[in-house]
Amino acid sequence: MNNSAEEQLRRRLKFERLVSEISASFINLPTERIDEVILDTQRRVCELQGLDFSALWQLSLEDPRFLYQTHVYRPSGGPPLTEQMEAESNFPWVLEQLKSGRIVAISTEAAPKEAARDQEVWRHYGVKSSLTFPLSAGGDDLLFGALTFGTMREERVWPEPLVKQLELLAQVFANAIVRKRADYELKEMAETVRKSADEWRTTFDSTPDIIMILDGDLKIRRHNAAAIPFFGRSSSEILGQHCHDLMHEKKEAALHCPARRSFQSGNHQEEEIYDTKRHAWYLILSDPILDEKGKVTRIVHRIKDISKRMEAEAEARKQWEHLAHVTRMGIMGELTASLAHEINQPLTAIQSNAEAAMRFLGAGEPDLDEVRQILADITRDNARAGSIILKIRALLKKEPIPVTVLDINELIGDVLSLLRADSLLQELVIVTEFSSGLPPLFGDRVQLQQVIINLILNGAVAMKQTPAVRRRLVIKTEIQQESAIKVSVADLGTGIDEQNSEVLFEPFYTTKPHGMGMGLAISQTIIREHGGTICASNHPDGGAVFAFTLPVRQGDTA
Amino acid sequence: MTDENPIVYVVDDDPSVRKALERLLRSDGYETKTFASALEFLDDGPSHVPGCLVLDIKMPKLNGLALQERLSEKEIFIPIIFITAYGTVPESVKAFKAGAMDFLEKPFKEHELLEAVSRGIKKHRILMKQKKRMKILLGRFNTMTPREREVFKLVVSGMLNKQIAYKFGITEKTIKVHRAQVMQKMKAESFADLVRFAEKLQIRSSTI
Numbered sequence: 001m002n003n004s005a006e007e008q009l010r011r012r013l014k015f016e017r018l019v020s021e022i023s024a025s026f027i028n029l030p031t032e033r034i035d036e037v038i039l040d041t042q043r044r045v046c047e048l049q050g051l052d053f054s055a056l057w058q059l060s061l062e063d064p065r066f067l068y069q070t071h072v073y074r075p076s077g078g079p080p081l082t083e084q085m086e087a088e089s090n091f092p093w094v095l096e097q098l099k100s101g102r103i104v105a106i107s108t109e110a111a112p113k114e115a116a117r118d119q120e121v122w123r124h125y126g127v128k129s130s131l132t133f134p135l136s137a138g139g140d141d142l143l144f145g146a147l148t149f150g151t152m153r154e155e156r157v158w159p160e161p162l163v164k165q166l167e168l169l170a171q172v173f174a175n176a177i178v179r180k181r182a183d184y185e186l187k188e189m190a191e192t193v194r195k196s197a198d199e200w201r202t203t204f205d206s207t208p209d210i211i212m213i214l215d216g217d218l219k220i221r222r223h224n225a226a227a228i229p230f231f232g233r234s235s236s237e238i239l240g241q242h243c244h245d246l247m248h249e250k251k252e253a254a255l256h257c258p259a260r261r262s263f264q265s266g267n268h269q270e271e272e273i274y275d276t277k278r279h280a281w282y283l284i285l286s287d288p289i290l291d292e293k294g295k296v297t298r299i300v301h302r303i304k305d306i307s308k309r310m311e312a313e314a315e316a317r318k319q320w321e322h323l324a325h326v327t328r329m330g331i332m333g334e335l336t337a338s339l340a341h342e343i344n345q346p347l348t349a350i351q352s353n354a355e356a357a358m359r360f361l362g363a364g365e366p367d368l369d370e371v372r373q374i375l376a377d378i379t380r381d382n383a384r385a386g387s388i389i390l391k392i393r394a395l396l397k398k399e400p401i402p403v404t405v406l407d408i409n410e411l412i413g414d415v416l417s418l419l420r421a422d423s424l425l426q427e428l429v430i431v432t433e434f435s436s437g438l439p440p441l442f443g444d445r446v447q448l449q450q451v452i453i454n455l456i457l458n459g460a461v462a463m464k465q466t467p468a469v470r471r472r473l474v475i476k477t478e479i480q481q482e483s484a485i486k487v488s489v490a491d492l493g494t495g496i497d498e499q500n501s502e503v504l505f506e507p508f509y510t511t512k513p514h515g516m517g518m519g520l521a522i523s524q525t526i527i528r529e530h531g532g533t534i535c536a537s538n539h540p541d542g543g544a545v546f547a548f549t550l551p552v553r554q555g556d557t558a
Numbered sequence: 559m560t561d562e563n564p565i566v567y568v569v570d571d572d573p574s575v576r577k578a579l580e581r582l583l584r585s586d587g588y589e590t591k592t593f594a595s596a597l598e599f600l601d602d603g604p605s606h607v608p609g610c611l612v613l614d615i616k617m618p619k620l621n622g623l624a625l626q627e628r629l630s631e632k633e634i635f636i637p638i639i640f641i642t643a644y645g646t647v648p649e650s651v652k653a654f655k656a657g658a659m660d661f662l663e664k665p666f667k668e669h670e671l672l673e674a675v676s677r678g679i680k681k682h683r684i685l686m687k688q689k690k691r692m693k694i695l696l697g698r699f700n701t702m703t704p705r706e707r708e709v710f711k712l713v714v715s716g717m718l719n720k721q722i723a724y725k726f727g728i729t730e731k732t733i734k735v736h737r738a739q740v741m742q743k744m745k746a747e748s749f750a751d752l753v754r755f756a757e758k759l760q761i762r763s764s765t766i
Contacts, residue, residue, distance in 0.1 A: 352578035358584035
């Protein structure tokens with residue numbers, strides 16, 4: 001007996017040591033090890049106390065009517081345990097006890113009448129006696145689970161000291177589980193935060209626009225991925241720098257800087273700029289970030305490359321200019337049509353009158369009065385034709401020249417690409433001999449294009465009779481005495497009558513069967529308006545050369 | 559009637575052109591009538607003498623091409639010589655399609671106009687002669703009885719008297735009588751004459 005009492009005492013002490021050891025080990029236990037230690041504790045308790053099983057249940061977080069079995073030690077096996085169990089319908093009585101904070105220590109066969117359903121379930125699982133502790137979180141006594149120890153082979157009693165010690169364990173478990181749950185929630189929350197931060201980061205980084213957050217000093221506080229290649233610097237070399245320093249290499253932000261204006265105004269500001277350093281167009285957008293009091297604390301600053309758009313717009317403008325040019329040519333055509341009508345009327349009258357007069361005079365007894373009358377009419381119609389020509393001259397001189405800076409070689413190139421499809425130019429070779437480094441000209445692009453078109457088309461028409469292999473048009477640009485640019489168009493056509501080279505430029509002078517005789521007249525007017533001269537001569541190798549000069553502005557020589 | 563002196567009509571809104579053309583045509587011996595607008599010409603109308611119309615295309619209100627259309631609607635088939643100070647291809651195509659004689663661009667050489675006018679008048683004379691002959695033939699045709707007209711049609715289509723008799727269910731003798739009547743009323747000296755008249759009257763194929 002003595003031995004047995006001693007043995008009992010020794011076991012009791014050992015168990016007490018175990019409980020205090022376990023309690024202590026939970027204090028700094030990392031959350032991911034909690035489950036493992038709980039299971040290990042269940043095993044050691046069962047082994048030391050000769051128990052057959054231990055189970056830890058937790059009420060479902062989603063639906064507290066259900067219990068989840070989370071930690072089970074049952075080495076001898078038994079009927080399969082369901083992972084999830086409806087608490088109310090399986091252990092109504094025990095649940096009631098636990099909710100009231102009571103420990104249930106019971107032998108199945110000695111269960112009270114009220115526990116009939118509980119008893120039935122215990123029997124089903126072969127439980128002979130059991131000890132169940134409520135698990136609750138902190139001080140609010142909210143039940144979240146239960147810890148059970150039990151026997152299956154035989155009934156046993158639950159002495160007070162054992163219950164106390166196991167209650168301590170249950171308390172330790174409950175705390176650990178609460179800690180684990182909190183930790184899980186925290187991690188979950190951190191994950192959500194990280195995910196949404198990631199989402200923002202990706203969005204932030206995936207846009208090709210440069211996005212930065214600037215502080216009150218216009219220093220860069222945050223930036224997206226696009227800023228790194230844009231500035232050609234690493235993130236650490238960007239952060240903390242002044243935006244205007246990185247962007248424009250300026251010590252101070254410009255007065256019109258949208259970020260600066262946004263700070264002052266507290267609203268959205270934007271501006272399109274041409275960056276001469278990067279040779280690109282940018283749209284700069286600034287939006288303030290306000291604090292609760294409505295004070296601007298930060299600026300969201302965006303830099304959007306709009307070069308493509310600006311180029312497209314420039315291209316559209318160019319197309320439009322072409323269109324305007326073509327329209328103008330069309331109007332000119334219409335104008336010449338109505339002028340032709342105007343001028344052909346008196347010419348017809350003159351022709352018919354003169355012929356009639358000759359016939360009358362050839363008759364036996366001419367009616368001289370009539371002839372006199374006819375001559376008067378002829379004089380009048382002649383004056384009428386003359387006045388029409390004067391009107392045309394006046395018309396051609398009317399509009400003032402809109403002056404722009406022009407590169408003559410580029411302008412001729414534009415004309416050639418414009419005329420590329422013209423059937424007249426299909427069967428001839430166009431050679432360009434452009435001098436490089438010519439100073440810029442000042443003049444009306446469309447008008448000068450018109451002159452060049454005229455000369456090219458004239459040259460092409462002049463070569464209609466030239467054998468196809470010889471059809472060559474040479475367009476040459478050169479500087480003349482550093483004060484003028486000379487442009488010449490040489491063909492290998494029929495050439496001109498040099499005696500009459502002045503007449504060539506008179507309105508209505510034409511050698512073409514259906515020509516209007518306006519092209520060179522208009523060209524001359526345009527060149528004169530630009531302060532230049534135009535002339536025609538024959539080339540020693542045959543064909544005609546039409547050349548014009550345009551003055552270079554003094555002091556503008558490149 | 560067709561031997562009468564021809565008249566050249568000039569329609570042009572430009573007074574000095576009108577006057578000069580009148581003189582030129584007169585110097586070549588033509589009687590002319592000038593009009594300042596297409597409407598004026600339509601009001602006064604061409605008389606039943608041979609002639610031609612010298613017509614400017616570009617005129618206010620009713621232009622030359624529109625006048626050509628109106629004349630065609632009224633079945634006045636006078637040859638038209640268009641004159642224009644600045645012609646376009648579509649205009650000339652339209653004019654020729656509608657039966658224009660000529661299309662001259664101002665300023666034209668006087669002989670171009672005079673030749674065109676002479677051609678126009680010649681054409682008009684022929685047209686008028688044909689029209690006159692047609693009128694006579696129609697008059698003769700209208701003197702026939704319905705039965706005689708039917709016999710006429712069948713005869714010129716090449717049917718034998720026997721066939722015609724069978725078709726109408728009468729004797730060949732009766733057909734012969736009808737046929738003699740047709741020859742006499744149409745003033746045809748031979749069967750060939752009759753066929754030619756039928757052709758002119760455009761009744762040959764409209765039988766059987």
